[in-house]
Amino acid sequence: MHNNHFFLRILARELRQILTYARLKQCFSQEKDELVIGFERQNGQDFWIKCSFGSQFSSLQFPDEFRRAGRNSVDLFSDLLLHEVQDVRVFENERAIGLYFLGEQVLVLKLFGNRSNVILFQVGEHQGQFQKRLGKDFDLTLGQLDRSIDQSYEAFQEAEGDWMALYPTLGKEGGNYLQRLGYTNQSMEGQWKLLQQTLQWLDEPQISIVETAKGIALTLFPNDGEVLYQTKNVFDALNQFYSLHYSVGEFRREKSLLMETLGKLHLKAIHYLESLEKQQVKRDSSLAYEEIGNILMAFLNLIPSGAKSVELDDFYHGGKVTIKLNPLLSGPENAENYYRKAKNFSKEIAQWEATVARKKAEIVELGTQLKGVEAAQVRRELKPYLQYLKVQQSTKQSSEELPFKQFVTSGWTIWVGKNAKNNDLLTLKYAKKFDIWLHARDVSGSHVIIRNPQQQTVPKHVIEKAAELAAHFSKRATESLCPVIVTAKKYVRKTKDLLPGQVIVDREEEVVLVRPNYWE
Template sequence: MSFDGLFTHAMVHELNDKLAGGRIMKIHQPYANEIFLIIRHNRQNFPVLLSAHPAFARAQISKIKYTNPQTAPNFAMMLRKHLEGSKLIKIEQVENDRIIRFVTSGRDELGDEEQTTLILEMMGRHSNLFLVDEATQRIIDLIKHVPADQNRVRTLMPGGTYILPPKQNVINPFESLDGLANIILDNPKTNDLAKEIQQHFQGFAHDSANELAHVLQQSGDSLAITTSWLNHFNKPEPELISTDKGVAFTPFNWVTIDGIKAPYESLSELLDAYFAEKSERDRVQQQAVIVLRTVRNELKKNKKKIQKQKNELANADHADEYRVKGELLTTYMSQIKRGMTEIELPNYYDDNRLMKITLSNQIGPSQNAQKYFTKYNKLKNSVKYLHSQIALAQQEVDYFETLLAQIDIASPKDIAEIREELTQEGYLRVQRKKKQKPKVSQPEKFYATDGTLIEVGKNNLQNERLSMKTAAKSDIWLHTKDIPGSHVIIHDNEPTEQTLFEGAMLAAYFSKARESANVPVDYLPVGRLRKPNGSKPGFVIFEGQTTMTVTPEAQLVQKLRQNN
């Protein structure tokens, strides 16, 4: 279902049970529209994600790992000033809307008691996160500043008074079901009933209204059934449902969605499973804008260069024609008069068929012949050069296609290292502040079914360190055959067939062939790898490999990841 008012109701219930009374220990802003609060409660730290993302706005306890920027954004600094060390009094929903209030109590710089509230509005592209003084309702700061000329309804800048978004004339279903019976009588069709429910009651997205409409049409006592259905949001039994159209999440058993259902202990764990891939891809795209532009431009430039050089190479195939014309002009020079623009001469290389030869009327017969010999020699000499240039450009194309594949499987923390690699190779100019060194990221760790450690590099610098420095010579190295992808190391010199299969599965999954079937994967001991002098990061050569074929399975990869 959607993260509508009903799901917000269930999530607020879960967050209150786990977090109310805890203390805000740390605050991070790893991404532009998202904040993480580390809340300690009952001797346990809970990372709470508050997202004002235009497509993935939500609040949850999230265990998805993130990397903080080296310099905290201004909004994060303001939150730290007012909220770090504060007690989280309560979490509440505004009626049944997609608005959550995190009410806190702490002390200001003078030691006086201060109550501030974090207000998360989950409104699609208008989503925002406010820090508000509870006593005066003054906006201290907000994650997205919106000038007055872009929003004339209310002030969305620091210093303004916080005002709730315009209210719709709808009923909170958790407070009243007035009018439901008449709506059911007047709308016998499911689609019509769903629309009326959505328009009459607050917090219903289309999918949840459609679900309730189906439930009501199969029941007798509408009020009792609806009350029972709404009560499920107070005691959810979360499920992730895999269907032919994709994956859906529901707070409890949903009769209108068919598919393979997987239960989860909490709504937060459910959302982690659902959003992990979606939000991760989006975060990567946000952070990789410059990197992607550079890679795509270089790829386009080198492909264009190859095509141009292949055209020149095709022209060189006609070099012998220039030689023949030069020889014919030399042989029949007595027939050529100065000032002629063309002549037809018998070609003794082609059964004396006449060949038309263009001449320059500005030069003599001998110079015309020499002109064709010069063209011939120039084209013949260019062939070797063009072949070498095409090979170099193809290496560049292979390199940048590998980078594109790495960006496609990268996590946000890997993008910084890919950017660093492009800088080292001279494709990017980055003005880095002094005393700021890029953090060295580590390959992702997986554990095979038998407990063997398997490491996967996510970019060329990781691949380089993993394969050429940290892996033992007897460890097993795997990589997709002739397909851009990650270096995979099985830290065992004699892995079982199952472990070898799982390592090959990881190599296929973390490659450009992730969506393909029967992907060939090469494997051999690390000691057989060689790195040519002057080659780019992550490039290796080898021989004596064995090849096996696997089909990537996301579920198996997730299982190996969870073994960590």
């Protein structure tokens, strides 16, 4: 509830006492998503407000002092410097506080969760804002921030006791509190009385910081969670909440996310190994490609033209064998097709064995990582495992600008070409030399790129996810396993005589066997 209207109502009341007639001394940003506002009060003391508005967590802090960095900081809302605060108020039924300055200028702290912002209004019209990414805020006017709601008993009767219609700002937490008091079992008068008692409680509540299943929370209501801190001081509450969110809440969140991520990777590796082992059983029970080619060559006169399959004598193992054919090819050409597959078969077996060995090692490694995360007691002990939660810097081109299919796994961005010309565009123009290039082996298909602008070692599980896409967007999409070439983009080139989509791979750094798979 740290951004709830009723909590902000208390905060605005305290800020009014402290900031009335104070002058804006500094307003600057030196960290992404962080704005620092400094005031000089009439008694000569400084008062600081630190606005931390990240995409995952937003809150206010009130440090006793704040030292501005010598560089990498930028001044904001300079027109307000040395202006005097005349009033502080919370907007009606809204999660926003207005700091009113002389000259009809209002600095609004808009505390809308991951859409929080600081906006400057002049004579009610938008003049500037801190978070430029929130485009809709540019169209706001000051008058839109107040939400007038009839909260009389008559309106309550008309709403048939629906407290949400009158006080939506109580939110889910307020609704749960009313239910614990037996709200639904009361008469209309009893419900109104309970509602008024709750509102009276919220005027000067005990502020608690609790640990819940979802993390660290600030609440104005009695709560079943473990209470970590209690106070009546709204500034202390926010400072402690921010600190505990990162020292306790973020540790629990990251640990839970790591356990979930590693658990999925571990389970996936186990299933993948099972699939590989089933493929070996299938191969062992199947006729070798070279044997099939020999059988076809021995009975060319028995192969009907345009047939999709043929049943012939198996002179290797006895009995009959049904052989699939390409109806567009002649008997000798079908035999040659099987000879070509036989040529690559020994290589694929070696690749298969290497993949099985690597997957077994990966299962052991992931199991060890899981135990390490589970044993961690403090945030610094999670540091060796945070690579699994790594988020790459966003690329310069947005998804709307790029003409490729785009996927993201474990923070790594993957691009997939859409057609032959698009493949050339992807590989020759957009991909950089240290990006990873993938393509299904010996068949036509999409070029696939793993972006690697930081020139880091790409994790094996990310390569395999990209390889699954390369296999899916290829002529081998219907096969159970597909060999995929993996190499650095710098080893891929094109000469003028090649058709669109065709390239020369000077060095195959690795070939992986994967199941074709489309994932999002």
